[in-house]
Amino acid sequence: MPGMNIAKQISETIKEQAPNDELLQEFILAILKWESSTKGAFQFKENYRQMIKQYSSKWEVEK
């Protein structure tokens, strides 16, 4: 798929920047996907809060 170079690089950089924190990696990728697929200008607060709530509930601070 065209344009995959950058997406792949971003994905790799996320892993580098949040090593051993798969949940945080997943969260950022999910947000990125949501932002890329929709303009979401008006619903972002609700969506972000919901995603933060969802991912943080399973997340451990020590990571």
Place this chain on the structure above:
Amino acid sequence: MRIERIDLKNYRQFRNVCVDFGKSAKEDLHVIVADNGTGKTNLLNAINWCLYGNEPHLSKDSQQLPRLNLNTLVQSIEETKQTVSVELVTETEGNRITFKRSEEYLVHRDSKQPVLHDINFTVTYLDDKKNAKWVIDEEATTYVGRFVPRDLREFFFFDGERLDTYFKSATGQQISNAIFRISQIDTLNRISERLENVVNDLKRDAGRRSPQIEEMREAIEDKEKDRKEILDQIVELGAQKEEARGNIDELNERLRNIPNIEALQAEQTRLRDNSKKKEQVRNEKVTEKQNMLFELGILLKLYPTLQESSQVINDKVTNKEIPQTYDTRLLDDILITRYCICTRRVEEGGAEEKHIKQLRADITSSSVIAKELLQMIGPIEQMKKKISTFKSSLERITKEIQLYEEELNDINLKIQSIDSQIGGYNVEHVKQWYSELKRYQHIYDFNIERITNLKIARERLDKLIADLDQDLNKGLLKEAAFQEVRHQITFGNRASGVVNNIVKIMMDRVRKAIEHETRDSFFDLVWKKETFKDVYIDENYALHLIHGLGYECLGSISASERQLLALSFVIALHKVSGFDSPILVDTPVARVSNEQRENLGKTFYQISRNKQLILLFLPSEYTLEISQNLDVCASSMRKLRLTEDEREIQMEVLR
């Protein structure tokens, strides 16, 4: 992605035209030649309209006209529906994807303007099981973004003028924008901003339930506002710094071959002073020569007399007539003793005394004359010598004068040379440029210092905000009710921090990747292999081209080399972004001299071996220098011309 075919129906002058871009074995180069106003730019517009729904290259005349072909419009006798459509058939990694945009118009018999009735945008593709699928409208628009994102279209379809001016000014901004877009930095920045926004909302929620928490939150918010102001200032100063750097580069380029006029003017003043001194000495010598000639003129007139006098005196000396040897003491004794040697008495007042006294006086007078004659010999000989040395003295002083003349001539030549060096320039302008260069250098240095200080201030604020966040965190920890929100805030902050780091890393990585690819492409394509040494993109995203001798030469390269560099950069963007789309250039060599067109023609040929290249030429551009390279390798060649009523385009397929 490559374009296989463009099918245009009722689109402006293209009433029913299909342009097939079949590829030959090696090259993927397509040539279309057309006069101005004969559809070249509208072909570019048609692609843009099909993919993005707008026409960025529309001329003012065309803006006034309906998109529907004029003949279709006027020939619609009854009230009827007419459709404008552009279909773009593409091929990506073996898959055919068709983009089709159409507009349906209601055409009234007596109305000049058609009424838009319906718009459709469809993307058709084959799924994994090779079944035909299609998406429409918004979904189709999203689909386009996967192949040629709208934000990046300027790097795929452009006109030659843009290619020529690509790196003429604000290169840092251009490259930064390109990197920003292809790196999805805008999306990442938006995520970071939104995460901060939502985390602040979470803190505000907690603050509503506890005045103490609210106080801490407000303190953080205040500091964050300060930080935002600092960041804005850094951005603004960075832009000013970049602008100053651009101006410095431009002025340096402008002044590169201009001599140091101030130094030359100082040298000229020194030479003029020296010339005045030499001229003075030369004039003194000329006067001396004139005096010499005057004096010798007199001497030459006297020469026979001098010669004769000298002869007379010398003869007298030879004859021992002079000096005289009379001894007057005997006469004196006679006059004192009054007796002659013969014992005869000499009476006082007598005839003998008178005779002796007369004799005595005669002897004295004769001695004085003889003495004077003898004394004259020296000056006469000196004068004679002067006459005899006249030639050599005259030669000496003439030579001296000549030497001074030569020196003065040399000095004048140097002054004239400086005049000619300075002469071609507007001295006041050059001085002004130097003054501007100094001013921009000051702005540049000053802004660097200010940015550094602001960054230090920002780091202090970052630490302060982190400390305040920690206090807030402790505050939230004290109450069990805040545990969940505290956890969410920590998570959101962590995510925001990671996203911010990704932005920095991606910008840097993409910059380096584009730099690498641009360098590779440029040195692969450039015809002067030894002239250039390096291409790099600095941390401020400014592109630098380094001459083989080590100096920056971006501002002094030819139009064709500039276009080559821009093409190399575009190819690099395609590679790094992964959006490997065709390059379509309108009037690609209009600004390039005939001599350089041949080189650019070869470059197009080379590029087309790895990438689809569609070139839209004016007939005046398609000169022998271009055609001798492209006629052989072009996969397709077409000529566009208008019909007699100038409302339709006819396409002649030459290959």
